[in-house]
Every structure is written in C-alpha cells, then in structure tokens.
Amino acid sequence: MTISAPETTTTKLENTGALGYKKHTDGGWGLVPIQTRSERFASTDVTDFPAVTGREAAWKLTPVDRVSDLIDGQLDGTEYNFTVTEAPGVSVEWVNRSDARIGTAGKPEDRAAANAWSQVEKALSITISGEESGTVRIERANLGSAPRAAHTVIEAKPLSRGLIILHNTGKARLTENVEIIVGDAANITVVTVQQWDDDAVHLASHFSKVGRDAKIKHVVVTLGGSVVRINPSTHLVGTGADVDALGLYFADAGQHLEQQVYVDHDAPHTRSRVNYKGALQGTGARTVWIGDVLIRQSATGTDSYEQNRNLVLTDGTRADSIPNLEIETGDIAGAGHASATGRFDDEQLFYLQARGIREDEARRLVVRGFLTDIVQQIGDPELQEKLQDAIEQELTRTRLSTDGS
Amino acid sequence: MAVLEIRDLHVSVETDQGTKPILRGVDLTINKGETHAIMGPNGSGKSTLAYTIAGHPKYTVDSGSITLDGQDVLAMSVDERARAGLFLAMQYPVEIPGVTVTNFLRTAKTAIDGEAPPIRHWIKDVKSSMKNLRMDSTFAERNVNEGFSGGEKKRHEILQLELLKPTFAVLDETDSGLDVDALKIVSEGVNRAKENTNLGVLLITHYTRILRYIRPDFVHVFVNGRIAEQGGPELADRLENEGYDRFLTDEATV
Ligand SMILES: Nc1ncnc2c1ncn2[C@@H]1O[C@H](COP(=O)(O)OP(=O)(O)OP(=O)(O)O)[C@@H](O)[C@H]1O
Ligand SMILES: [Mg+2]
Numbered sequence: 001m002t003i004s005a006p007e008t009t010t011t012k013l014e015n016t017g018a019l020g021y022k023k024h025t026d027g028g029w030g031l032v033p034i035q036t037r038s039e040r041f042a043s044t045d046v047t048d049f050p051a052v053t054g055r056e057a058a059w060k061l062t063p064v065d066r067v068s069d070l071i072d073g074q075l076d077g078t079e080y081n082f083t084v085t086e087a088p089g090v091s092v093e094w095v096n097r098s099d100a101r102i103g104t105a106g107k108p109e110d111r112a113a114a115n116a117w118s119q120v121e122k123a124l125s126i127t128i129s130g131e132e133s134g135t136v137r138i139e140r141a142n143l144g145s146a147p148r149a150a151h152t153v154i155e156a157k158p159l160s161r162g163l164i165i166l167h168n169t170g171k172a173r174l175t176e177n178v179e180i181i182v183g184d185a186a187n188i189t190v191v192t193v194q195q196w197d198d199d200a201v202h203l204a205s206h207f208s209k210v211g212r213d214a215k216i217k218h219v220v221v222t223l224g225g226s227v228v229r230i231n232p233s234t235h236l237v238g239t240g241a242d243v244d245a246l247g248l249y250f251a252d253a254g255q256h257l258e259q260q261v262y263v264d265h266d267a268p269h270t271r272s273r274v275n276y277k278g279a280l281q282g283t284g285a286r287t288v289w290i291g292d293v294l295i296r297q298s299a300t301g302t303d304s305y306e307q308n309r310n311l312v313l314t315d316g317t318r319a320d321s322i323p324n325l326e327i328e329t330g331d332i333a334g335a336g337h338a339s340a341t342g343r344f345d346d347e348q349l350f351y352l353q354a355r356g357i358r359e360d361e362a363r364r365l366v367v368r369g370f371l372t373d374i375v376q377q378i379g380d381p382e383l384q385e386k387l388q389d390a391i392e393q394e395l396t397r398t399r400l401s402t403d404g405s
Numbered sequence: 406m407a408v409l410e411i412r413d414l415h416v417s418v419e420t421d422q423g424t425k426p427i428l429r430g431v432d433l434t435i436n437k438g439e440t441h442a443i444m445g446p447n448g449s450g451k452s453t454l455a456y457t458i459a460g461h462p463k464y465t466v467d468s469g470s471i472t473l474d475g476q477d478v479l480a481m482s483v484d485e486r487a488r489a490g491l492f493l494a495m496q497y498p499v500e501i502p503g504v505t506v507t508n509f510l511r512t513a514k515t516a517i518d519g520e521a522p523p524i525r526h527w528i529k530d531v532k533s534s535m536k537n538l539r540m541d542s543t544f545a546e547r548n549v550n551e552g553f554s555g556g557e558k559k560r561h562e563i564l565q566l567e568l569l570k571p572t573f574a575v576l577d578e579t580d581s582g583l584d585v586d587a588l589k590i591v592s593e594g595v596n597r598a599k600e601n602t603n604l605g606v607l608l609i610t611h612y613t614r615i616l617r618y619i620r621p622d623f624v625h626v627f628v629n630g631r632i633a634e635q636g637g638p639e640l641a642d643r644l645e646n647e648g649y650d651r652f653l654t655d656e657a658t659v
Contacts, residue, residue: 346462347499351549354459354495355513355565356487365512369503369548 037292042107046118049111058110061288066227070175071112075149077120085137089130094122101153105179106207113205116149116175123151133162143172150176158183166192172200180208182216189217196225204230212238220247222257233262236270245274248374250394253282260290265299274306283316292324303333310341311370364395407437409573414469416457427453429630440606445627446649451609455577459493490572494562494579501549509549534567555582563594573605580615592618613645628652
C-alpha cells in the first residue's frame with residue numbers, strides 16, 4: 001500500500017498586516033508527488049549533474065546567482081586551519097579521500113555538494129569511541145574568501161557517546177559535505193553553528209546514517225552569513241534508530257538562510273522528530289525550510305513528527321516553509337507535521353506591557369521565549385549561553401532599526 | 406487620595422464591516438480603596454471598557470477622557486499606564502511560550518518599581534503569595550499561562566495583582582470559570598490586596614456570586630455601552646432576582 005501525503009504549501013508573509021499565526025496542518029492526502037524523494041538523483045561526480053538553472057527542486061528557492069562559484073567553479077580542496085578542544089575518547093585528524101568510510105553515509109544530491117566532493121583533497125575525521133566522551137569543539141575561523149571545498153567524516157563507534165560542536169565564524173565561501181556514521185547503540189549530538197561574517201557564503205550537505213538502536217541529535221544554528229544553506233539528511237537504517245533534528249535561524253536584512261531537512265525511515269520502529277524555528281527581521285531577510293519525511297515500506301511501526309515555525313518581526317521579510325510527508329506503509333505508529341509562519345503576536349506584547357514591561361523588552365522576552373526551547377536542547381551549557389547572548393545581540397539590532405525608522 | 410476618573414467615554418472598534426461604536430458615553434469615578442462592581446449582559450461592552458483603560462491598541466477612543474489623579478491616561482502607552490498604577494486582570498490571559506512565570510514576574514516587578522526587587526524578599530513574597538492562592542510551587546518554572554487551566558490562569562492574574570501592588574485594578578470576569586473553592590481563594594487574594602494597599606477595584610462580572618466574597622461599595626449596571634443604573638450593594642441583589650431584562654427592554658424602547 002502506498003499513501004502519499006505531499007505538502008507543498010509555501011507560506012509567504014510579505015508586507016502583510018496580518019496578526020497572529022497562519023497555521024498549516026495536515027491536508028492534501030491522496031495526491032501523488034511528481035517524484036518521490038527517494039528517487040532523487042545522487043552522485044559524487046560533479047560532471048554527472050547538469051548545469052543548474054535554478055528551477056530544480058533542490059535549487060528553486062536558493063539565490064543561485066550568489067553561489068554559482070560554489071556550484072560550478074574551481075575550489076580549494078586542501079587542509080584548512082581549525083582549532084579543536086580535545087576530549088577523551090575522541091580523535092580528530094586529517095585523512096585521505098580514499099578513507100574507507102567516505103561515501104558510506106550518503107551521496108550528494110545537488111551539484112554544489114558534488115562539486116565539493118569532486119575537488120576535496122583531504123577529509124577531517126572525527127572518531128568517537130568512548131562510552132562517555134565529552135564535548136569536542138571544532139572552531140573554523142579562518143577559511144578565507146576564496147571558494148573552497150571541505151569534507152568531514154564523523155564516526156561514532158557502536159555504543160559510544162559524545163557531543164561534537166562545529167563552530168563556524170569569520171569569512172567563508174564554502175561548499176562541503178559532512179558524513180555522520182552512527183554505529184549501533186551509539187548516542188551522539190552534532191551541532192553546527194554558523195556565525196559567519198556578513199558576506200560569507202556556505203553550502204553544506206550533512207548525511208547521517210543511523211544504526212540499530214542508535215540515536216543522533218542533530219542541531220543546525222545559523223545566525224550569520226550572507227547565503228547559508230545547510231541540508232541535513234538522515235537515513236535511519238537500523239531497527240529502532242532515532243533522530244532529533246533541530247534547527248534555529250535568525251535572518252536579518254539581506255540574509256538568505258535555508259535548510260532542506262530530509263529524514264528517510266528505512267527500518268522498523270524508527271523515530272524522528274524535526275523541529276526548526278526561525279525569526280526574520282529587516283528588508284530582504286529570507287528563510288527557507290523544506291522538510292521531507294519518507295516512511296518506506298520497510299519502516300513499520302515508525303513514529304515521526306516534523307514542524308517548522310517562523311516568527312516575523314518586521315515588514316519586508318519572506319519565510320518559505322514546506323513540509324512533505326510520504327508514507328509507503330500502512331503500519332505506522334504516528335506521522336504528522338505542522339508549519340506556521342506568523343507575525344509577532346500583539347496580544348503577547350499587550351499582556352507583557354500591561355504589566356509595566358517596556359515594548360522593546362517585551363519583544364525580546366517573546367522572541368527569546370520562542371527560540372529558547374531549541375537552544376535548551378543542545379546539551380552544552382557553554383554554547384547555550386553563548387547562543388542566548390547572540391540572540392540578544394540580534395534583537396538589539398531590531399530595536400535599533402525600529403527606533404531609527 | 407488617588408482617583409481614577411472616566412468622563413463621557415466613547416470607544417469604537419474597527420471590524421470588517423467598518424467602524425463599530427461600542428462605548429457610548431461612560432462616566433465613572435473610582436477613589437482609592439473603593440470597590441465598584443460593573444455588571445451587564447454579554448456584549449454590553451464591559452471588556453471594552455477594561456481594555457480601553459489598559460490601552461489595548463484594538464480600541465479607538467473617539468471622545469471623552471480617562472485620568473488618574475488628573476494625569477491623562479489616554480496619552481500613556483500600555484506599559485506607562487501599568488507603571489502609573491493601573492492593573493488589568495484579563496478575562497482571557499494569553500500564553501507566552503518560553504517565558505517562565507518566575508522570569509516574567511521578576512521582569513514585571515522590576516519594570517513597575519524601576520529597580521530590581523531585593524532578591525531574598527522577593528523570593529519569599531512570591532512563595533507566600535503562591536501559597537495563599539494555593540498555587541503549586543512548580544508553577545514558578547512553567548511558561549506563562551501555557552497549559553494552565555482556566556482557574557489557574559485566574560489565580561496567576563491575582564498573583565500578579567498581589568505582587569505588583571497597583572493603585573487601581575480592573576478585574577475582567579475574574580470569577581468566570583471558577584468553582585466555589587477557587588472563587589473563595591481568588592476573592593481572598595483580592596481582599597488581601599485591598600487591605601494591604603488600599604486598592605481601588607473595578608470588578609467586572611456577569612454574576613452576583615463573587616459579590617458575596619468581595620463586597621462592592623457601588624454597583625453599576627452596564628447596558629449597550631453605557632451605565633444604565635447605579636446604586637449600592639442592594640442593586641446587585643435586585644439583579645440577582647430580576648436579571649437584566651428590565652434594562653434590555655428599556656433600551657429597546659428608547
Ligand atoms: N475586535 C472586535 N471586533 C469586532 N467586534 C468587537 C471587537 N471587540 C469587541 N467587539 C464587539 O463589541 C461588543 C462588546 O464586546 P465586549 O467584549 O466589550 O463585551 P462584554 O460586555 O465584555 O461581553 P462578555 O460578557 O461576553 O465578556 C460585542 O458586541 C463585541 O462583539
Ligand atoms: Mg468581557
């Protein structure tokens with residue numbers, strides 16, 4: 001039996017005066033998608049992909065003209081500088097692109113990812129083997145402004161535990177692939193934080209392959225950069241495999257922040273929770289969230305829920321939010337999705353102001369409150385505090401811009 | 406002696422069908438320490454009066470005035486009104502995800518007082534007020550109004566009343582949705598605030614039940630956007646027996 005429930009609703013809020021949330025919940029059962037996600041073309045060789053027109057499913061909401069050098073151009077694929085805080089049970093080293101693990105978690109589904117794959121010379125390998133490994137922070141602060149490729153392999157050995165933070169700052173014109181191999185019964189968290197400079201461009205594909213009874217919490221936090229597109233896909237291949245895919249983004253004027261999230265349920269009793277939240281402020285602030293969930297025939301007893309919420313703080317922004325759910329088995333424990341893009345809730349503002357709290361502080365409370373549940377789930381107090389501060393900073397910008405107008 | 410004065414207040418709201426006048430000339434004077442009950446049928450404009458006093462942006466004041474000790478309340482922003490000593494216990498308090506009750510109360514208290522409350526005192530005050538209102542201490546760590554039952558929301562409103570210590574409080578149907586026990590607990594909270602701070606109260610209600618626990622000095626009958634009749638507590642007893650029919654037919658024949 002095949003039930004397909006594609007959702008291709010684009011929620012757009014552009015200069016509207018609408019109050020409250022535009023809600024989107026289930027609907028549209030019975031429609032058959034033009035192409036199921038599982039049939040999307042994939043290859044590690046850039047020449048296998050035709051030239052990008054901007055009309056492809058993978059590119060149609062991305063400003064391809066701002067990233068064309070990463071899609072087509074020559075890339076620096078050599079080693080780069082990074083700093084790492086060591087943790088017991090975790091080793092970090094450069095490996096050759098012939099490393100046996102490379103290519104085992106997934107393959108590029110778009111030309112920019114394939115371009116990186118074809119030109120990268122070395123891969124950064126992060127191996128977690130300890131049963132109680134600590135937190136590893138990898139800081140990339142000096143990638144420079146020439147186009148470059150990167151490849152990272154994160155391998156969590158069976159039964160291992162650990163938390164990996166990939167922290168990105170400074171300049172970048174980067175296209176990269178990140179493979180995450182989660183061994184049986186391992187339990188890891190991978191957080192990628194983008195606090196790039198204003199002119200940075202970053203395209204990334206993350207491929208997680210999750211084994212039997214293994215669990216990954218994958219978190220994407222994007223605050224800084226000109227165009228940042230992080231596409232995490234998770235392949236739940238082992239019985240009982242589990243993913244929490246979380247995301248937080250805050251787009252200012254002129255920023256394009258995008259994430260295409262894909263969860264492929266391919267084994268019985270797998271579970272996924274996708275929860276992305278975004279805030280937008282300033283003219284031309286643009287966000288895209290596409291959430292594809294595929295529950296294959298093999299994935300009986302699957303439990304899945306995905307949601308995306310966007311909070312619009314000023315006029316002139318646009319948030320696209322597109323959940324897709326494809327279900328190929330009749331035997332599931334649960335599957336659902338929700339998407340909402342809304343203006344700042346004036347009733348919340350009124351309530352707080354009626355208790356004497358000034359408008360700017362009331363706004364800060366509401367926005368921080370909206371984003372905080374994602375931050376709190378990261379599991380690293382130091383990073384959580386940094387991110388709360390960074391969100392405060394973003395909000396100070398709103399106040400300045402509204403005061404100034 | 407603080408006084409809240411409402412003079413010939415006309416208020417309208419924008420609807421899809423155009424501008425809709427709701428309040429049609431309200432006059433009311435409340436002195437500190439006094440309790441005024443406003444009673445009236447559904448849709449008569451009671452919440453509109455409450456929201457207008459608090460400054461909700463949805464309502465447009467077409468004419469008339471509201472002053473607090475001679476100061477023009479209508480010229481103040483919502484938060485300025487609260488800091489000037491006005492409080493509105495809402496009929497339908499909204500949820501604020503991700504903002505804990507503790508954080509919210511401390512932020513509000515700091516805003517109202519102009520300085521952070523001394524921490525040890527404050528924690529003690531919050532705890533004892535919560536205890537008095539029979540609110541479980543776990544409420545402190547929950548998000549504001551999120552998942553609160555109707556009765557819990559009302560207690561939370563009165564908790565704020567007790568902690569923020571305003572000069573005048575408008576209670577918009579604080580009694581609705583409460584069982585008898587909860588009604589007593591909430592009424593005790595209001596009476597404590599009256600005793601401790603000589604609070605002036607504008608008590609909006611549909612039913613006379615709450616007036617058994619909070620004795621009004623004056624009762625105003627609100628019909629079709631204005632006060633149709635006023636009197637002492639005995640007027641409430643008459644309404645209990647006769648209902649609003651008399652006023653409604655009066656209006657219809659006008
Ligand atoms: N935003 C609005 N848009 C349209 N009509 C409104 C709006 N706000 C109030 N009204 C109308 O104004 C009238 C008065 O409403 P209000 O809420 O003040 O009444 P109320 O006396 O508090 O009623 P209740 O006893 O049901 O609480 C009603 O007819 C209501 O429908
Ligand atoms: Mg009302």
